[in-house]
Amino acid sequence: MTPNNGNKLNVPAPRKRPGEAPEFHNLDIPDAGAVARPDVMMDPKEMFGYANSLIRVLKMNNKAVGEWDPGLCADDMRKGLYHMMTTRIYDDRMQNMQRVGKMSFYMKCRGEEAVSVAQAMALDDKDMLFPSYRQQGLLISRGRDLLDMMNHCLSNSKDNCKGRQLPIMYSWREGNFFSISGNLGTQFCQAVGWAVASAYKGEDALAATWIGEGTTATSDFHHGMTFAAVYNAPVILNVVNNQWAISSFQGIAGGEKSTFAARGVGYGMPGLRVDGNDFLAVYAVTKWAAERARNGGGPTMIEHFTYRADAHSTSDDPSKYRPEDEAESWPLGDPIERLKQHLIEIGEWSEEKHAAAIKEITALVTRKYKEAESYGTLNSGERPEVSSMFEDIFKEQPEHLRRQRQKLGV
């Protein structure tokens, strides 16, 4: 091999691995309230700075500060807290049920509840959601019955996906929630298509879509960004930077070289970077992007800076690839705890009420789960009709599928 002048293969690696103490002091985290709120129609060319900053509202002393404070009433904040708590308690229950073999798979969203709950609340119900697999908070905020969510995860006789999808790959047309794929990132540009159609029809509904920071490496991300920018689509393109793509840290997706929000700048759209564990900040940036889109301002990309506090899924063990107490050391805290403390700070919540809410939600989840199990689980009880597996390939069942169904004897 020919010697070179210092050219060296660079494979990024996280700062700390299992057995080491977590280290986040390298993170550049501006104070809450430090970032100004621009006019919703500001030219993206004047917004480069937002991609390299961090929009925050909730200070660590639990006060809401700065121009981005959305000024939510206590009722709405309590609603948000309740949805986030429900999401977490639901997740815990479902994960436990996976562990005892009631379903094949599960994925929690602990630490990321604010992203989906605050965003769902900031959007209109008519807005179409194209989620990835860690936004169950969207469903809960939009009022989907937990029973239906459980029925799906159990692949039982009342699963609206008819036992065809891995658990958590929800679909809910009535709630304008798109069918989750499982192939990463494919929904990103589909959301743009939906938004383009909305503009074509002259409607003011917008689309919002979510991917993880790892998925920004896919061509789908690039397609979504390019098409959204080209057609000025009314779409909110969310990148949930939870630091980890299964075992690959965000540097493997290119996060060491620039922020993910900075990707938006290159496409000529605002790239906002927000503290994803700050319910009020997430709500505020989503409102901003939605208002911009409804006013004809086109797409906004939002990087939600957060931390995946649990495993990627029930199929991996994070203690094999990252320090065990990293989640607890995350400098931006926990979204539920922060909103809870803020509500207590302003005199609109208490530890007692919080404990009572946990009890109430836990009872609800338990009751819903019991009912769901009565409709079957993957391994016992009722399943959807076996013959239904030959349906919905096409609108009308073609002859060869009818024959194959007969061959199976169903």
Next chain:
Amino acid sequence: MAKMNMIQAINSAHDIMLEKDKSVVVFGEDVGYFGGVFNATEGLQEKYGIQRVFDTPIAEGGIIALAIGMGVNDLRPVTEIQFSDYIYPAFDQIVSEASRLRYRSGGEYWAPITIRTPCGGGIRGGQTHSQSPEGIFTHVSGIKTIMASNPYDAKGLLISAIEDDDPVVFFEPKRLYNGPFYGDPKQPAQSWEKHAKGEVPDGYYTIPIGKAETVRFGNDLTIVTYGTMVHVSLAAAEMSGYDVEVIDLRTLTPLDIDHIASSVCRTGRCVVVHEATQTGGFGAEILSQIQEECFWKLEAPIERVAGWDIPYPHAFEWEYFPGQGRVLDAIKNVMEG
């Protein structure tokens, strides 16, 4: 009725559907102002406006994803993938998304999209402008695959495809755009002028998806084919001196096996012909199904004529192309053993 070549017929299908249904939108690389590299969408942007017929970035995966999203929002997108050789970046969106959306969502969502794409060789296109990748798509459940062999069918099938609520990949053998091709490049190029299938109604009509057509009747042997090879097979049938039946599949999936089987069970002999590479090609599937349906009626082993299992070589196009000679040999083998 008008004389139309295949491009004009395809253009007319777009025109009629754009006129008829406000939810139809047409897009792809260069399809807008320019009217497409093969002129299939010529004049449509001018007539229907830039919001209904428009150019896209060069990103096939993005084009199909956009179409899926638009389809979910009640539009009926008609896309062009400039060459089927360029369809692979869209493969995930077609195979994992469009084809399974209805299924995976329990029927809540579907992708009523049409993906037009010119295919096949014989135009000196080299290995990047000559492929016939239909067999890759026929393997996928949840998409319909069509390959038209003439202007009349192209228009009627394209209208059916656009109106279909499921995703359709619509292959257009580009060698046939301007005229039928009988497989001998030394012969002067033919036009659709004098061909019966060059007579195309001006207005709306459909040809059902999933129905094959017998384009030559005979009792000795059945050729099952589609696309450019329909014409090559007809020429070979003529030269063979045998009473050969030729079936043009028109739709590959869902396959009209009943139509094929009733012919082969009658003639007892069969040759399957396509331009695409042989191994794992759609011909293997046709052959297998004929064997299932007609084994006890067969008088001789079925033969396949297909492209060699190599990329389409630029300088050796006519050694690659399965021409009349190869079809004729296959007919003779099956007839004479």
